[in-house]
Each structure stands twice: as C-alpha cells, then as structure tokens.
Amino acid sequence: MTATNASAPALPGIWSARHRALTLGIVTLIGTAAFEAVAVGTAMPVVAAALGGLHLYALAFAAPLAANIVGVVAGGLAGDAAGPRRPLALGLALFVAGLLVAGLAPSMAVLAAGRALQGLGGGMLIVAVYVVVGRTFDPSQRPRVFAAMAAAWVLPAMVGPAVSGLVAEQLSWRWVFLGVPPLAVAAAVAVLPRVPAAPVAALPVVAGPVVAGQAGGAVPVRGSGAVPRLGWAAALAVGAAALHLAGERGGAQGVLLAVAALALVAVSAPRLLPAGTLLLRRGLPSVVVLRGLVFAGFTAAEVFLPLLLVQQRHLSAAVAGLVLTAGALGWSAGSWWQGRHAGGDRSGLLRLGLGLQALGIAVAATALLPAVPVPVALAGWLLAGVGTGVAYPTTSVLVLEMSPPALQGRNSSALQISDSLLATLALAVSGAVLGALGARDPAAYAAGFAVAVAAALAGAVLAGRAR
Template structure:
C-alpha cells in the first residue's frame, strides 16, 4: 500500500511566483502610500488652490469613483480576465495623479482625484481576481498577508514623507512622484504574468451590468453626500438626508440576496467586513483628536498609536497566513479584538490611565482586523464559482466602503451633536464591532460554492 504525502504549498516568493508577488506588493504599496500621504498634503493643497470649500469633496470624489470602478472591475475581470482591468486601472490611476499634480484650480484637482479613484478601484478588485487565478487556494492566505504587509510601510512613513515634500519642495510632487513609479511596478507585475492564461475570462457577460453600474453610480453619489453632509454640521443635514434616501434605494441592488439581513454563508460577507472595518475606521478618526486634545500628546506621538495599529494589522495577517488559527477564530476573534481595542482606548480618556494603554489597545485592534480582513477575502474566493470571483469580491468591496462611510458619518454626527463627547463616538464604534462578532459565525458556515447570488431586480 502506497501512501501519498501531499506536498506543502510553494512559497509566495519561490521562483515560480517571485516576480508576480513582488509586482503585486509594489502596486499595493503605491496605492497605500498615496492614500496615506494625501491626507497630510490636502490642507496645503486646498489653501494653495483656494479651494477649502471643496476640501471634503476631494476625498468624496475618490470614494465615489472607487464604488463605481469596483462594480465594473469585478465583472470585467470575470469576463475578460484580470489583466485588462488592471492595465486600464493603472492608466487611470496615473492619469488622475498627473491631473491632480498639475491642477491649476481646486475643481481640476477634484476631477483628478475622481479619475484616480476610478483607476485605483479597478486595480484593487482585479488584483483579488488575479490572486484567485494565479495562485493555488492553499497559498491565498499568504498572498493576502502580503497585501496587508504592503500597507504597513506606507502607514508608517507615508505621512512623514508627504510632510517633508510639502514643507521642502512642492505638494505637487506627492502626486507626480507616485505617478513616476507606478508604471515600472505595473511592468514588473506584467512580467510575472507572462505566458499565463490570465488574460482569458471564465464567465459570460452579465446582461444586467449596465443597470448595476447605474445603481453603483447612485450609491457612489449617496456615499459622497453622506460623507460631505456629515462634515457640515446643520448646514449639511439636507445633503445627509438625501444621501441616506439614495443609499437605502440603491445599495440593495449591489449587494447579495440576503446580505442586509446577514443570511448564512456568503451573503453575510459584505456586512461582516463592512461592520468590522467601519468600527475600526470610525474609532480611528477620533483617536488622534482625543489624544491631542484630551491627553495633550503631540501630533507625531498620536500618529505613532495608529502606526502601532498598522503593525498589528500586518502581524494578524501573518499569523492567519501561517494557518495557526481557524477561519471562525480569525473572524469572530478578530471582531472581538477590535471591540476590545476600542473599549480599552476609551479608558485613555481618564487622565489617571497611562498613555501606554493607547498603544496596547490599538495593537489589539490591529491584530483583530489583520486576522479578519484577509480571512473574508480567502473565504469569498473559496466559496465562489469559477468566473464569479470578481463579481463576488466587488460586492464585498462595495459593502465595506459604504458601511465604513456610514459608520464614520454617524460617529462624526454623534460626536458633534453631543458637544464633542468622545465617549459616545467610541461607544458606537464598539457596538459595531460586537455586531460583527455576532455575524461572523453566520459567514463562516460551510456552504456550497456559488451561493453568493447577485440581485438582478
């Protein structure tokens, strides 16, 4: 009797996958660096271009474009393969950077940010499909751990580099500099896919795609109105209400049948990741403000707390990538760690509590999202039929983006309405994380592939 021993999966940096893996990480790092750096440069950009009244719109435009591009890129990747949308996404991302970098007015700058969001959205969703097609399933956790690691360095040095460039050169180089190095990174990725069959699709064109793009556009506008309106206090209330109404109508058309009630299996994926990431982001928006205004930390010291969270994210992804914890443990335990981190950092509001607790708290929250986030991605690919990976990943991406926008908007509105009560804002984020922990077992249930059916009505 002969016993066959299954060989362990190859390393993501083995000779077979090295060039592809490096190209993937390089693109992720550049997208992450731009996302982290732009927040540092934006005050100077708005002042220089005389466009403080469009400050929030510069962020909302990118978000709105990403929602549209996520829907388009997901289905495009399924039908034509991931390489086409990645190529178009890179061109769009670079074009947006160039428009923003050379913008003579704030209006042109916002337009550049919109184009940049379209490109970035196409890149990100298509990279997930590329992982599904290019790597065996056993390697997916390790690849997504690499994705998470790709965000760590930009999180640590992005704001500092952007600040140095703004102070010693010109804010335009924050955008033009990234544009110069995106193309070589994309070419490296292209070299890693040479000779593969990744350019072919495995699905038929979706007859309802045009309708879904319309709903994606409405959802994007709704998300932008919610984000912009929530930052304008009472003056933004009409915009906020219009955004909520549009979102209630449009979002169900983009999610999955049963998603909004967290039906067991794949339909609960967008809700789970949206709640978890929304809770983390909503709390993270308040943390620097709380540490500076209440505990009188310097901006650099307050920023280090967030850096520790980014390191925790990478560590959590690395632990999950090693296969030492199961899927349900990563999902439910990750959500509970986020809740614990938010709860602990709330205690820092008390002067007698050591500042060191803030670092510990956000390291725990980072560990939690680091374990949860890539696990959702792995299971979505695992549960999807061949040719549906892009559409399914897009649905999760839309859910994550929209839930996060709403979570941040509600937290900000509560914070303002209660006279800047940090406790209320943190409490709301804490509840969201607990709800995510409740949803986690529903998603982790074993279900047949292909149950992530799209709503076509």
C-alpha cells in the first residue's frame, strides 16, 4: 500500500498551470465584492446622515441579505440545471444594476432598494462560484481555494476604508457605489470565459424527501420544481424584510407585523433547507445552521461597529473603517490557517473558530467604554475575524464533501440562505433596538453586540453536530 501511494501522481496545485486562470478569476471576482462590502460599510454612517435615514440604517444592510435568499435559490437551481456560467453572468449584471441604483438614490429607502438588487445578484454569483469550486477542484484542494477567496479580501480591506472614507467625506458618498461597477465588469471579463458551462448529468429521481449523503449528511434531491422553490424563497425574503419593518414601527402594529413575519419565515424556510435543519440533525443540516450562526455573529457586530466609533467615539468614517480592515485581515489569516488543515475532524475547527469569534466580539464591544482605548477594540475585531476565517470556509468544505455533484448548487444555496436568514434575524433584533433608543444611546450598541456574542457561543456549543 505504501508503494501504491508513493507512486500516485500528485494533484496539480490551485495555482498550477491547469488551474491558475480559473483561480485568479475567482479571486478577482471575490476581491471586487470585498471592496464593495468594505467600502459601503465604511461610508454608511455618512450616507445615513446625508439622506436623513438613520432609522433605516439596519434595513440598508438587511435588504441585500433578504434579497440574497431569492438570488441563491435561483443561482442554485440554474447552476444544477444548466451549469454555473449563466447564473454567474446574470448575478454580476444585477449586482452592477444595484450599485447604480444605490449610487443615484435620492432617499434611504431607494438606497435600500438598490442594496436589495445587489443582494439578489450577489446571491446568484456566489452560489455559482461554489458550484465551480465543487466541480473543478479535488476535495483536498477546496480548503486552499476557499483560503484564496478569503485572501482576496486583504487588499480591499487595507485600502477600502481609507479610500471609501476619503471619497465619502471629500467628494461624495455616491462615488463609493458608482466607482465599483468598472471593477465588477473587469472581474466578469476575467472569470466568465473560464467557467464551465455544461451541467453535471442529473441524478436519478429517488422517492422520499432526502437521500442519505456521504459523511453523515442528509442531502435534498431534485423533487420540487424550480417555480415552487423560487416562490418559497420570495416568501422567506418578504418575511425577513418584514421583521425589520416591524421593529421600525413598534407598538401593537409592530408586534402584529412581527408575528406575521415570523410565521412566514417558519413556513417557508423548511422548504428551502435540507430536511432536519430546524431539528439540528447531525451532518449536513447542522452544518447549514452553523454556517448561519457564524455569519450572523460576525455581521451583527460588524454593521454597528463603525457607527459606534463615529457616534460614540467621534472618529471620522475613514478612521472607523480601519476596524473593518482589521476584521478582514483576521478573516483572511484564519482562512489561510484552516486551509493547511485538510482532512480530520473539522468540527473541532468550527468550535475553535466560533469560540474565537465570540471572544473577539466581546473585546471589540469594550469600545462602548470611554476609558478603553480604541486600539483594544481593533484588536478584538481582529480576533473575531480570525475566528470567522477559521469557521466560515470550514462549513463550505463540509457541505461540498457531503453533496453529490448534481446537488452542489442546491446545497450551496442552503448555506447562503442560512447566512442571509440568521443574519437578517440578528439585524432585525438589533436594528429594532437602535431605532427605539437612537444612535446616541450606548444600550443600542450593547444589544447588537449581545446578539452577536450569543450567536457565536451557540455555534460553538453545537459544533460537534457537524460530524
């Protein structure tokens, strides 16, 4: 056996001549999206002040997350049926259209609508990228591919906050949105010609809602049509967005709207996620939930951290954005480290990453205390980024391992749905508190950080169910 292993040809690396062009195209695409995310996160306090829509601040972040649900379902269906090239192209077009709407928005409500269009396109293209990774790279190579995708955040994280802050303060915040479409078009030119267009041969139809997947996962099969799934995705997106409207309205009317929204989420979510997800069944269903907890913890803290530093510590948007740089650099470092730990029990990586995320968010929250120097919060957010970088790509690797090729689109879309749904729920709670108390009340930010820490700690406790 030793001689056989020794004589087996080594796989080409992700940067070898065979894979270099595709890997570079994927990194370019992710880097463009990363620059947009970092730049917008830095500029949003200036945008809210200019448009007078602070009460819609959380919605401007939640709208793309809600629309993302529809995008990932559409992208997953299209990727499984016709290959990833078409949803990638359409996703890029919608992403650019959303940037243009947001950049020209006359009000915070229109800006949120543009952000929703961005989320719709972003959902389609990220699922297409996951399908490309699943169908092109060997399982042993995938951790390194996801590490390279995380590394694509490094340059945007380093220059994005400074550029975005200066542009928003010295020129106009509108150019933060309008300056990104040329980068997106360049990314499309780099990646689209290298994306496989053909679908994987369809699996035979099997009776029953699920078929047992490898590595202990329960994998949904192609039983439901595209139209019903898209309908349930739209219902879930509406329910998620309605939660934010309920928080803004408050009172008895807000309570009734929240109950209706939660009912809509409860009915539609199970139709889009692997069977057993809400019951935290071991394997794939639990990995999907854990992915949402990782993203919810990071997002619930990241959205409010720049606003806290501007409103409470009176920093400029450019300086406050440096904290986002620390988080992105930490994410890249954590992802690089997990990429060197292929094989073995990856549930341990999940527990480690989520534990570091919870600790880092708690340290970053000390920025609420005037006596605590801002660099302490920066160090905390760096640590939170490291933890997220360890845990987030680990869930991607696990889902691709548990999915047959013809279902990689659908199961990857389940990951993104969990991202969007749990992060939207977290922002709905913290956004309602912010709207009720106002941006100058420290308790509003404390509530957001508490939600983020709770999500990370819950994930750390449940990580063992990913086996």
